[in-house]
Every structure is written in C-alpha cells, then in structure tokens.
Amino acid sequence: MILTRERILAEVDAGNVAIDPYDESMVGPASIDLHLGDELRLLDSGDGPLDVRDDTDYRDVSQVCSLATPYGLAPQATVLGVTRERIKLSSEICGWLEGRSRFARLGLAIHVTAGFINPGVENHQVLEISNLSGRVLNLHAGTRICQIILQRTDGSAVYRGRFASQNRP
Numbered sequence: 001m002i003l004t005r006e007r008i009l010a011e012v013d014a015g016n017v018a019i020d021p022y023d024e025s026m027v028g029p030a031s032i033d034l035h036l037g038d039e040l041r042l043l044d045s046g047d048g049p050l051d052v053r054d055d056t057d058y059r060d061v062s063q064v065c066s067l068a069t070p071y072g073l074a075p076q077a078t079v080l081g082v083t084r085e086r087i088k089l090s091s092e093i094c095g096w097l098e099g100r101s102r103f104a105r106l107g108l109a110i111h112v113t114a115g116f117i118n119p120g121v122e123n124h125q126v127l128e129i130s131n132l133s134g135r136v137l138n139l140h141a142g143t144r145i146c147q148i149i150l151q152r153t154d155g156s157a158v159y160r161g162r163f164a165s166q167n168r169p
Contacts, residue, residue, distance in 0.1 A: 003093075003150040004030050011093065017150060018088035018122075031147040033100070034083045037124065038067050038141045041080035041169035064169065070138040073131045078112065080169035081127040084142065088122040091156040096149045097125055103145065107133025110146040117148065120158030126169050 003011065008027050011017040019032065026033040041062045050061060062080070065071070073079060089095060095117035099110040112128040127146060131137045139145075 001152055002030055003152065008032065008150060011090075011150070016090035016093055018086075020086045020088075021084070026144070028147070031098070031149045033144040033147050034085050034097075034125070036067070036127070036139065036141055036143045036145040037082040037084040037169075039064050039082060039169055040067055040071055040129075040139070041065075043078070067139065067141040070140050072136045072138050073108075073129065074136055075131050075134050078128060078130040079139075081110075081129050081139070081145070082169040083125045083127065083146070086122070086124050087117065087148065089117065089119055089150075091120045091158050092153050094119045094151050094153055096151070097127070098147050098149060100144065100147060106137060107131060107135075108137055108145075118157070118161075119153050120160075 005027055008017065008030075009024070012019070012022070041058075041064050043058075043062050046061065050056070058080075067081075071079070087095070097111050097115040097117065099108065103110075109130040109132055110127045112130060114126075114128060117125060125148075129139065129145075
C-alpha cells in the first residue's frame with residue numbers, strides 16, 4: 001500500500017526511511033519532493049548506432065557535466081540527472097519516482113522506464129530526464145523536479161545490484 005504523509009513521517013522517525021538532506025516541508029499528502037542535483041550525464045553524439053546488449057555500459061558513451069548554470073534540454077532529447085537527496089529505504093519499503101505535474105505540463109518527463117526504487121537501497125536516484133515538448137527546457141540545479149512515492153513490501157528484500165551505491169548520473 002502507498003504510504004501517506006502520516007505514515008511517511010512515522011517511517012522517517014523510526015529510521016526506516018532516510019533522506020539526506022531532509023526537509024519535512026517536502027513531504028506531501030502521499031509523496032516526498034526531491035531536488036535535481038548538480039550534475040547531468042550527456043550522451044555523446046555519434047554517427048553510428050549503439051548496441052543494446054547485456055554488456056553495454058552507458059558510461060562508455062556519455063560524459064558528466066556540471067549544472068552550475070542552467071542546461072537547455074533540447075526537444076526530444078534525454079539526459080541523466082541525479083537527485084540531490086540520498087535515499088535510504090529499509091528492506092520492507094520500496095518506492096517509485098514520478099514527475100511533478102507542474103513540469104509534466106511543460107513536456108518534462110523524469111524517467112523513461114526506470115522509476116522503481118528497490119527496497120534496501122541507500123543511494124542517490126538517477127533520473128532519465130526527457131523533453132517531450134517542442135521547446136528547449138532549461139534545467140536548473142536544486143529544482144524540486146520529482147517526487148518519491150513509498151510503498152510497503154510484502155516480505156523483505158535488499159537490492160545489491162550494479163547501481164546499489166550510485167552517487168552520480
């Protein structure tokens with residue numbers, strides 16, 4: 001079931017949900033707003049196709065850039081961002097990243113398909129930010145760009161996969 005504000009605050013108090021930095025005013029009726037961090041990862045422009053295979057590593061075909069100044073995300077383009085907040089969930093809580101409607105109405109999507117946050121994570125969340133509009137959208141570090149929706153699991157699990165310790169896009 002989805003956790004509401006009262007339950008989210010109780011889970012934070014119990015140490016089952018930790019967000020750093022944490023600001024209680026970011027907790028809404030059934031979600032917590034998260035901010036865009038200070039870096040983006042941009043896909044290198046290339047001439048040929050990219051192979052989509054089990055051993056493909058996005059880091060081999062992209063570069064990290066600072067978001068010290070606004071970044072103009074071109075129409076139909078996708079970049080990787082990262083949440084300013086580090087998220088820690090207990091083994092009985094998972095989450096979902098979702099966009100905020102104020103930005104979705106401008107054509108901004110914050111995940112392509114990877115919006116699920118596994119139980120037991122302790123990391124920054126990477127955002128697959130896409131511009132679905134016909135205009136350039138300027139991305140600013142520190143913007144409340146998305147929200148996390150928390151859900152209790154049926155059982156206990158801990159994610160130990162490839163991105164368990166991610167801190168950068």
